[in-house]
Amino acid sequence: MFFWYIFHGGKLFVTSAQDGSRTVPYAKTCPFPDVAAVLDFYCGEDETYKAVMLSCRHGGEEDWLPLRSCYDRLPYKHYANATKALEVLDWNSQTLYCGHCGTRQELRTPISKFCPKCGVETWAKLSPAVIAVISRGDEILLVKSKTVKRDYHVLISGFVELGENFEDCLRREVYEETGLKIKNIRYYGSQAWPFPRNVMVGFFAEYAGGELRFQKEEIDSGAWFRYDALPQIPGKMSISRRLIDAWVKSRSKNK
Ligand SMILES: [Zn+2]
Known part of the structure; x- marks a missing residue:
C-alpha cells in the first residue's frame, strides 16, 4: 500500500x-x-x-x-x-534530456538521473535564498515587494548567487534593495520552500548604517516598524513569520 x-x-x-x-x-x-x-x-x-x-x-x-x-x-x-x-x-x-548530448535521461535514484550515452549524472537541485529580520533597537525593517504583490509586508530576502556564502548574499541583498549596511548576522533556521525547489535560510541582523533608499525595480515601499505596532505580516506557514515572531518575543522579554 x-x-x-x-x-x-x-x-x-x-x-x-x-x-x-x-x-x-x-x-x-x-x-x-x-x-x-x-x-x-x-x-x-x-x-x-x-x-x-x-x-x-x-x-x-x-x-x-x-x-x-x-x-x-x-x-x-x-x-x-x-x-x-x-x-x-x-x-x-x-530534466527529460541530457544537457550535454540531448539523449533521454534515465532515473538512477528518486533524485538523480544519468545519461545512457555520455554517462553524465545529474541531481535534483535546490536554489537557496536568504531571508532576515533587520533590526534597529525596537524596530524592524519591513517592505512591500514590487515583483510579488501581497497585501502584507515582508522581510528582505534574495537568492544566493554563484560564489557567495549566505552572509555575503544577505549583506549584498540588503544593500542593493535598501542602501543599508548590516552587522551581527546570526543564523536562525531554515525551511524547505517548494514554490518551486527553494530552501529559505533565515537570519537575524542589525542595522549598522546608511539611509533607506529602496531599489525601484524590487521594492514598492517599506519602513521601520516598532515591535508592538507591526503592520500585516506573512501567515504562520512561513519562516518569515517565525523569524518575526521570535524577534518580537525577544524584544517583549527585554521590557
Ligand atoms: Zn548525454
Whole structure:
C-alpha cells in the first residue's frame, strides 16, 4: 500500500474522511488512469511514497487543493510529502534530456538521473535564498515587494548567487534593495520552500548604517516598524513569520 500524491495543474488531489478531515489516497494502485508521470520518493523514513502527474483532471473542484493551502488543510506529514512530490515531478519534467548530448535521461535514484550515452549524472537541485529580520533597537525593517504583490509586508530576502556564502548574499541583498549596511548576522533556521525547489535560510541582523533608499525595480515601499505596532505580516506557514515572531518575543522579554 502507498500514499498517493496526485497532481494536476499545480493542485493536489485529496479525499475526505467521515469526520470531514482531508487526506490523500492510500492504496495499492493509483486510483486514476491518465497518468503522465509517476515517481517513487522518500521523506526521511523507510516508506516509499508515490508522486503522480495526471494528464487530465478527475473528480470535482472541491477534491483539488492548491499546494499552499494544504498546509492548513492536511496533517503536516502529508503537506510535507506533497511538497516533495511536486518538487520531484517538476524536476523530472525539466530534466527529460541530457544537457550535454540531448539523449533521454534515465532515473538512477528518486533524485538523480544519468545519461545512457555520455554517462553524465545529474541531481535534483535546490536554489537557496536568504531571508532576515533587520533590526534597529525596537524596530524592524519591513517592505512591500514590487515583483510579488501581497497585501502584507515582508522581510528582505534574495537568492544566493554563484560564489557567495549566505552572509555575503544577505549583506549584498540588503544593500542593493535598501542602501543599508548590516552587522551581527546570526543564523536562525531554515525551511524547505517548494514554490518551486527553494530552501529559505533565515537570519537575524542589525542595522549598522546608511539611509533607506529602496531599489525601484524590487521594492514598492517599506519602513521601520516598532515591535508592538507591526503592520500585516506573512501567515504562520512561513519562516518569515517565525523569524518575526521570535524577534518580537525577544524584544517583549527585554521590557
Ligand atoms: Zn548525454
